[in-house]
Amino acid sequence: MSVSPVDPAALAETGTGPGGDRSGAGFVGRSPGQLAWARLRRDRTGLVSGAMLVFFVLVALAVPLIEWAYGVGPREQFQSRLDGFGMPLGYAGGVTGEHWFGLEPGLGRDIFIRLVHGLRTSLFIAVAAAVTTAVIGVVLGTVAGYLGGWVDAVVNWVTDLTLAMPFLIIALALTPTLALRFYGQRDEVPAAFQIGVLIAVFALFGWTSTARLVRGQVIALREREFVEAARASGAGLGHMLFRQLLPNLWAPILVSFSLAVPAYVTGEAALSFIGVGLTDATPSFGRMIYRSLDYLQTDPAYVFFPGVTIFALVFAFNLFGDALRDALDPKSSR
Amino acid sequence: MNAAEPLLRVRGLTKHFPVRSGLRSRGLLRAVDGLDFDVRPGETLGLVGESGCGKSTTGRLLVRLLEPTAGTIEFAGRDITHARRRELRPLRQDLQIIFQDPYASLNPRHTVGRIVAMPLQVNGIDPPGGVKARVRELLELVGLNPEHYNRYPHEFSGGQRQRIGIARALALRPRLIVADEPVSALDVSIQAQVVNLLRDLQRDLGLAFVFIAHDLAVVRHFCQRVAVMYLGRIVEIGDRDDIYQRPRHPYTRALLSAIPDVGALGPAGRIRLTGEVPTPLDPPSGCRFRTRCPRAQEVCAREEPTLVTRDDARQAAACHFPEAGPPTPSHPDAAGPGGAVVDATPAGDGAGRLDGNAGEVAR
Amino acid sequence: MDSPQAAPPGPPDAHPDAPGTPDDRRPAVPQPRVDDEPYLRVDDLRVRFDTADGVVRAVDGVSFTVRRGRTLGIVGESGSGKSVTSLAVLGLHDPRRSTVTGRITVGGRQLVGLPEDRIRRLRGRDVAMIFQDPLSALHPYYTVGRQIAEAYRVHHPRAGRRAARTRAVDMLDRVGIPQPARRYDQYPHEFSGGMRQRAMIAMALVNDPALIIADEPTTALDVTVQAQILDLLADLQAEFHTAIVLITHDLGVVAQVTDDVLVMYAGRVVEQGSATQVLRRAQHPYTWGLLSSVPSLHGDPDADLVPIPGNPPSLIHLPPGCAFHPRCRYAGDRSRAEVPRLVPTGADGHLVACHLPPDERTRLAAGALSERRLP
Known part of the structure; x- marks a missing residue:
């Protein structure tokens, strides 16, 4: 005997709207967004991870301030504090009151300030890439889902094509080729260009999941009667997409955005690690971890700080994304 | 009855949906297959039938949410069958729709005020006194607290949600409203409130209605004329009293007798229809009802009956062998079981229903 | 229906061939045998759900009995607790999210608090369920x-x-x-x-279950098909000698197939009795309201329906006293303060939970029911 429909049935029956009986209790309507916010605030994991994210973002925004207060630049070398083998003097990779997270072996640069700079770079790339993919994905997904027909077929076809392209190979091939094309062999490639290429590569490959998600949502919404009601009133395409559909898409868009950012953080690290992303001149998580691996045995503190930071950042983002989904759509998980 | 020109004139209205299941087998789902009817200004026409009879598709065709395959729809003398969105715009104001599902028909991310104001906004109408005042007026009209504007x-x-949907439909001061099962998702006690509201609005504003429902009892309380649909066709159409008291088509009679009546205790002595509605992908030849009809004969499989007024009847019925007399009551007290022809109880009467006092029928 | 206080629980099949009480309203169909002892006995059932917004008292002190061969109709609108009651009988509430108290005795075995695997053995064998949506x-x-x-x-x-x-x-x-x-x-x-x-x-x-619980079994069906299914259930009941609990919002269905009726409002029983008593001689204002708001095929079609004003209450913020009082035109101060108990009306087995004095209620009943649109 199937017993699956039990709990929804029971809850559906108890779910009478509060509109009837407390009509005297003030007329302040609580919007779905406010309700989600209230749910989010009750979720301790969401609060803690959210606070961590706010902290990371604040740090990234305040980099010049931190640098000024800390008094050390990201490219400054402190060779005097290294021993003859290029290893930092002192304990735990040279942690002192001046160099909070110690020094890099070899070049003797300050790890803390490089980490803070790396955080800014990584977050900027990840957020910019996530925004770009969200915009592309939402536009294509909405249009394909709402219009259907050949538009939908074309978008689906392009999506499948994109998914079929090998991300790593194209990234490996594209980045150096582009640098060569614009700057030749000799010129130094500016950091802005490298960052731009990374964002473009992520955007090129990242939009498909958002587009598919949004398309599915729009197809479900399209059949809803409030959409038909707007059409029956003579609403045009713009009204349908932006006034009727988009407000109902914020939840999936926000959730996929908050889960895309950590993916791009690790993606940037991975690409920089294999040498396609940024060069050593721009501090980033990927380059730091790449360099630290040479000293894994001799100076484990060097890999520890960037490793823990990137782990905390990605973990906080993912936890927050989950909490956000639970808050926006309470029926999805439990 | 109003003798004026019909507000809505539908001729040969047809909607076929192409069906692909898998890659190959294609077919045509004949959802609506040649409807003719008129709705005069201020008149209420009920469109009744079981699921799959095409009544909801008809409603969506009328407000041009679906594109008709064939036939014409004339509204206030203008052919709107294939009118484009811009051409339709002035007509949208006259022709509105109310939906069945009070949960799906309102945008969950919009406030009530925005929902009701949507038709005004979309058509760029700025009513005297402003949109907000008009919305409050509408909310009050449908019995909601205008202070709930921001909820x-x-x-x-x-x-209450269904009332919001009604307020939205009224925003443009339409002349005809298509109501697609507006009360069937509601609880009994609430259903009566909404039916009464619609009746008041119809009376006070002189609205014409196409009222789509599967519940014949609700339709009886709302509509002056009734069209009974079966598998994409109208099988009987006429004035309410003729349809309910002297139904001619066997399907109408079966439908009427299948409704369990509160007033009649005990098992029903109804016309038992066997089987279910055939698929509109492959409707039966000739009369579409013949596969379930207790009176079907050989000619019914060959010839499709036309919707005509015959003998002394006032309503039109599409049947080769129409019946006469009052309907078979849906309770056992008056008639024998399953009788196609019923003994002559006075029209509309039926013994053994709720009669107020201790009028229990001893059996 | 037996009043819940009477008749001790006993094995249901103690007298499998006991002569059934002749059912005076069903001469046409095969005679169902009716046991003397109730097969299902529910005593003071309470089901609570703890939600983020507060405690939902979905069922609040419901008692009834059903004998084999009889059909009990549970009528109510959404949120009345009728489905929650039926799920409790099958032990289908998740104990992590709900609290079920009271006694549910099926064929002499008490179910509430029984471990899941014991209930599962009963489910499907002794008690079966028919859902609204077979798909x-x-x-x-x-x-x-x-x-x-x-x-x-x-x-x-x-x-x-x-x-x-x-x-x-x-x-x-x-x-x-x-x-x-x-x-x-x-x-x-x-x-x-x-x-x-x-x-x-x-x-x-x-x-071959002894008890079938049918939760809105015909709501998703067309009327002509509904008629077939209701006939089928009645035939099968006569053949298999089952007790049936039929949950529905449709008073027409209740009138057609049930022997006894329980009217629920906001988790409580407001009226119970035989179908004749509840539908013909209703004593509770809510039952009156339900009866008069159903559109009928008889009577004056141009007369307005008589709806129940207002909306069903939220189960989290139940009105004090009689839960129906905000929608009841006969409500007095007592209705607003004190929850009415289910008391006998005088007629055999007919119970009502209303503060109106019995003689006034009887007088009002005649008036309330004659408001129906009669020919």
Whole structure:
């Protein structure tokens, strides 16, 4: 005997709207967004991870301030504090009151300030890439889902094509080729260009999941009667997409955005690690971890700080994304 | 009855949906297959039938949410069958729709005020006194607290949500409203409130209605004329009293006798229809009802009956062998079981229903 | 219906061949035998759900009994607790999210608080359920026949595959599905709505249960198909000697098939009695309201319906006193302060929970019911 429909049935029956009986209790309507916010605030994991994210973002925004207060630049070398083998003097990779997270072996640069700079770079790339993919994905997904027909077929076809392209190979091939094309062999490639290429590569490959998600949502919404009601009133395409559909898409868009950012953080690290992303001149998580691996045995503190930071950042983002989904759509998980 | 020109004139209205299941087998789902009817100004026409009879598709065709395959729809003398959106715009104001599902028909992310104001906004109408004043007026008209302007749909019960949907349909001061099962998702006590509201609005504003429903009892309380649909066709159409008291088509009679009546205790002595509605992908030849009809004969498989007024009847019925007399009551007290022809109880009468006092029928 | 206080629980099959009380309202169909002892006895059932917004008292002190061969109708609107009651009888509430108290006795065994595996042995064998939507209650990836056969083998572990198949085909045949042997191998989506509901009924009856709980079994069906299913249930009840609890919002269905009726409002029983008593001599203002708001095929079609004003209450913020008082035009100060108890009206087995004095209630009943649109 199937017993699956039990709990929804029971809850559906108890779910009478509060509109009837407390009509005297003030007329302040609580919007779905406010309700989600209230749910989010009750979720301790969401609060803690959210606070961590706010902290990371604040740090990234305040980099010049931190640098000024800390008094050390990201490219400054402190060779005097290294021993003859290029290893930092002192304990735990040279942690002192001046160099909070110690020094890099070899070049003797300050790890803390490089980490803070790396955080800014990584977050900027990840957020910019996530925004770009969200915009592309939402536009294509909405249009394909709402219009259907050949538009939908074309978008689906392009999506499948994109998914079929090998991300790593194209990234490996594209980045150096582009640098060569614009700057030749000799010129130094500016950091802005490298960052731009990374964002473009992520955007090129990242939009498909958002587009598919949004398309599915729009197809479900399209059949809803409030959409038909707007059409029956003579609403045009713009009204349908932006006034009727988009407000109902914020939840999936926000959730996929908050889960895309950590993916791009690790993606940037991975690409920089294999040498396609940024060069050593721009501090980033990927380059730091790449360099630290040479000293894994001799100076484990060097890999520890960037490793823990990137782990905390990605973990906080993912936890927050989950909490956000639970808050926006309470029926999805439990 | 109003003798004026019909507000809505439908001729040969047809909607076929192409069906692909898998890659190959294609077919045509004949959802609506040649409807003719008129609705005069201020008149209420009920469109009744079981699921799959095409009544909801008809409603969506009328307000041009679906594109008709064939036939014409004339509204106020203008052919709107294939009118484009811009051409339709002035007509949208006259022709509105109310939906069945009070949960799906309101945008959950919009406030009530925005929902009701949507038709005004979309058509760029700025009513005298402003949009907000008009919305408050509309909310009051449908029996809602105008102070609830800033609330969201999830804060309302099913009946209140349906009132919001009605207010939205009224925003443009339409002349005809297509109501697609407006009360069938509501609880009994709320259903009566909404039916009464629609009746008041119809009376006070002189609205014409196409009222789509599967519940014949509700239709009886709302509509002056009734069209009974079966598998994409109208099988009987006429004035309410003729349809309910002297139904001619066997399907109408079966439908009427299948409704369990509160007033009649005990098992029903109804016309038992066997089987279910055939698929509109492959409707039966000739009369579509013949596969379930107790009176079907050989000619019914060959010839499709036309919707005509015959003998002394006032309504039109599409049947080769129409019946006469009052309907078979849906309770056992008056008639023998399953009788196609019923003994002559006075029209509309039926013994053994709720009669107020201790009028229990001893059996 | 027996009043819940009377008659001690006893084994249901103590007198399997006991002469049934002749049912005076069903001369046409086979006579169902009716046991003397109730098969299902529910005493002071309470079901609470703890939600983020507060405690939902979905069922608040419900008592009733059903004998084999009889049909009890539970009527109410959404949120009245009628479905929650029926799920509690099957022990289907998740104990992590709900609290069930009271006594539910099925065939002499008390269910509330019993471990899940003990209840599961009862479920499907002694008590079966028919759901409103057979499409979601049937598994889409197994053939209909196989699901029925599986349901049989769960409670008959020694039955072989072939025996189970034969049994399932028999049941499909019994519920009026043409070509049952061929239909056995079809999937739910190949069945029409009415056929699916017949298959659900076949599955419910395959273990010859003594009690069937049917939750809105015909709500999703067309009226002509509904008529067929209701007839089928009545025939099967007479044949299999089952007790039926029929949950519905449709008073017409109640009038047609039930012997006894329980009217629920906001988790409490407001009126109970025989179908005749509740539908013809209703004593509770809510029942009056329900009866007069149903559109009828008789009476003056131009007269307004008489709805119940207002909206059903939230179960989290239940009005004090009688939960119906904000919508009741007869409510007095006492209704606002004190929850009315279910008391006998004087007629045998007819109970009502209302503060109106009995003589005034009887007087009002005559008036309230004559407001119905009569010919």
